[in-house]
Amino acid sequence: MIAALLRRDLAKFFPFAGGGAALPVVFFVAVAMLYPFAVGPDANLLSRTGGGVVWIAALLAAILPLEKLVAEDIELGTFDQLKLRGLTEEAMMAVRLLAHWLSFGPPLVLAAFPAAALLNLDGPSLHLLLIGLIAGTPGLAAIGLMIAALTASLRAGAALSGLLLVPLALPILIFGAGALARQDTASIGFVAAISLLLVAIGPFAAGAAIRAAREV
Amino acid sequence: MQASASPRLGANGLACRRGDRLLFRALSFELRRAEALHITGANGTGKTTLIRSLAGLTHPYAGEVIRESALGLLDERPALDPDQPLGKALAFWQRIDGCRDPLPAIKMLGLEPLLEVPVRYLSTGQRKRAGLAALLNRNVPIWLLDEPLSGLDTAAIEQVTGLIQTHVKGGGIALIASHQVLAIEGLKSLELGDYATPNMQKDQFA
Numbered sequence: 001m002i003a004a005l006l007r008r009d010l011a012k013f014f015p016f017a018g019g020g021a022a023l024p025v026v027f028f029v030a031v032a033m034l035y036p037f038a039v040g041p042d043a044n045l046l047s048r049t050g051g052g053v054v055w056i057a058a059l060l061a062a063i064l065p066l067e068k069l070v071a072e073d074i075e076l077g078t079f080d081q082l083k084l085r086g087l088t089e090e091a092m093m094a095v096r097l098l099a100h101w102l103s104f105g106p107p108l109v110l111a112a113f114p115a116a117a118l119l120n121l122d123g124p125s126l127h128l129l130l131i132g133l134i135a136g137t138p139g140l141a142a143i144g145l146m147i148a149a150l151t152a153s154l155r156a157g158a159a160l161s162g163l164l165l166v167p168l169a170l171p172i173l174i175f176g177a178g179a180l181a182r183q184d185t186a187s188i189g190f191v192a193a194i195s196l197l198l199v200a201i202g203p204f205a206a207g208a209a210i211r212a213a214r215e216v
Numbered sequence: 217m218q219a220s221a222s223p224r225l226g227a228n229g230l231a232c233r234r235g236d237r238l239l240f241r242a243l244s245f246e247l248r249r250a251e252a253l254h255i256t257g258a259n260g261t262g263k264t265t266l267i268r269s270l271a272g273l274t275h276p277y278a279g280e281v282i283r284e285s286a287l288g289l290l291d292e293r294p295a296l297d298p299d300q301p302l303g304k305a306l307a308f309w310q311r312i313d314g315c316r317d318p319l320p321a322i323k324m325l326g327l328e329p330l331l332e333v334p335v336r337y338l339s340t341g342q343r344k345r346a347g348l349a350a351l352l353n354r355n356v357p358i359w360l361l362d363e364p365l366s367g368l369d370t371a372a373i374e375q376v377t378g379l380i381q382t383h384v385k386g387g388g389i390a391l392i393a394s395h396q397v398l399a400i401e402g403l404k405s406l407e408l409g410d411y412a413t414p415n416m417q418k419d420q421f422a
Contacts (some may be wrong), residue, residue, distance in 0.1 A: 002313035012297070077293030080273055084289055085312060085354075214274050216235065 050119030
């Protein structure tokens with residue numbers, strides 16, 4: 001049952017699968033392309049600030065699919081039907097979390113290569129950026145899922161989710177981008193720890209939000 | 217198929233609210249195998265709320281729900297992806313339910329020519345029939361049907377009524393909330409308005 005659900009969720013959210021699903025990756029690369037035009041072609045400045053820009057782009061790319069992530073299936077009654085088949089909301093949300101992460105995490109890691117080239121990041125920085133993204137994107141996915149579930153039944157949900165994400169994502173951003181500024185891997189450890197915590201509570205928080213949304 | 221376990225569905229002193237309004241209270245009934253109950257009541261008396269509560273999707277305000285055996289729900293939302301062709305959308309639920317042979321139900325409900333059509337292009341009645349096909353393929357003993365006949369044409373109404381009849385005769389339980397008259401043998405009926413709180417009735421006629 002879990003496998004069938006994951007297959008469907010992936011088909012729904014994976015890039016290049018449907019209309020606009022590749023948006024996060026396109027958005028991410030577009031930011032990396034536009035940034036040098038905005039600040040000028042100073043190679044030093046680019047390599048110094050580029051890593052931070054990539055992290056901001058990754059964070060914003062992660063919230064692009066939020067609107068569709070949970071609200072649509074609440075409206076369609078998918079979660080209700082799954083519940084009747086004995087699946088808990090937590091399990092549904094854990095599957096959704098995995099699908100959401102797979103839909104933007106690994107593609108962003110791949111897109112970091114062209115982005116690094118565009119922003120003149122050197123080898124060690126790219127290395128830190130890549131492991132940072134691998135460690136941080138699951139946390140971003142978990143934050144996104146929780147917010148999407150919490151705001152699913154609100155009318156201004158989409159606007160609100162963008163606002164809610166910013167403070168929650170700050171720790172990941174500080175340590176992730178900070179690793180690039182200080183060129184040390186210790187910060188990545190913090191990113192991984194925060195991610196792990198968020199991934200652990202994400203399905204429970206999102207599941208509770210879906211249950212609460214039913215009791216209007 | 218359904219006779220192995222003895223299914224049971226009931227309510228004991230059930231009260232449900234929506235928002236801050238108590239819709240009905242002190243509702244008790246019990247259905248055993250091969251029994252069907254028709255829930256009637258004006259708009260807003262809480263038919264859908266009752267069904268969702270019986271399904272275990274929401275918590276009742278008071279009282280308890282008796283539910284023994286697996287249960288299927290058909291409501292306004294058939295839970296089929298609007299962007300997917302009907303065949304694929306149904307195939308998802310077949311995989312979830314481990315249904316080996318979905319075609320008889322699909323053929324019976326006349327959905328075969330529609331399998332390639334994206335769900336969002338289907339009419340209300342066609343969606344309803346698709347939801348019913350998914351329900352049939354689940355093979356569960358308890359059916360909760362919320363307005364199963366709305367949007368259906370005369371032929372389909374007759375067919376769906378027949379399906380419910382067959383299900384009940386085969387030892388299943390059906391609880392149907394509907395404004396239409398249902399031609400089902402041995403159908404019991406329950407007027408939800410009779411259980412409304414006094415407040416509620418004042419609201420309604422004010």
